[in-house]
Amino acid sequence: MTTSTTDLCDAHCDRLNDGRMAVLAPFYISFGKRRAFSGHAVTLQVTDDNALVRATLETPGAGRVLVIDGGGSQRCALVGGQLALLAQANGWSGIIVDGCVRDVDELNAADIGIRAKAVHPRRGGKLGAGHRDTIIHIAGTHIRPGDWIVADADGILVSREALN
Known part of the structure; x- marks a missing residue:
């Protein structure tokens, strides 16, 4: 990724104004070695259960970004060190968690970009519930499956089309 989110916002004001591009609210914490990442979105909706997260990260990432709607839950973590290494090994570009992560030192050692709302030491359930x-x-x-995600130190963009 070479173009910053700030440059993309400046270059695509029309997309921001008409809704083809949006900026996520700025409350995500950055983890992982990749401070900037981009790719097509794969979406999950889960509640305090990370079995579907694991199953998804076991598949080839092909440079995509896993975006997890965890309902903003602060009851447990949906991604930890093992899942970050799995994502790295399978070629995922990044993970965005609307919820918590854990194993911060392991997350920060992984060559992947991760954004999450908070940190929690408890692991998620293993029932496989979700969509x-x-x-x-x-x-x-x-966020729709296939949307283009761009994340860097300044924020996270979601676009209907790929941006460069």
Whole structure:
């Protein structure tokens, strides 16, 4: 990724104004070695259960970004060190969690970009409940499977089309 989110916002004001592009509310914490990442979105909706997260990260990432609607829950973590390493090994560009993560030192050692709302030491459930490839709503923005995600130190953008 070479173009910053600030430059993309400046270059695409029309997309911001007509809703083809949006900026997620600025309350995500950055983890992982990749401070900037981009790719097409794969969406999940889960509640305090990360079995579907694991199952998704076990598949080839092909440079995509996993966006997890965890309902903003602060009851447990949906991503930890093992899942970050799994994502790295399978070629995922990044993970965005509308919820918590854990194993901060392990997350920061992984060559992947991760954004989350908070940190929590408790692991998520393992029932496999949730939905994949559905429209989700996080941080004031609807995200569809295949939307283009760009994240860097200045924020997270969601666009209907790929941006360069």
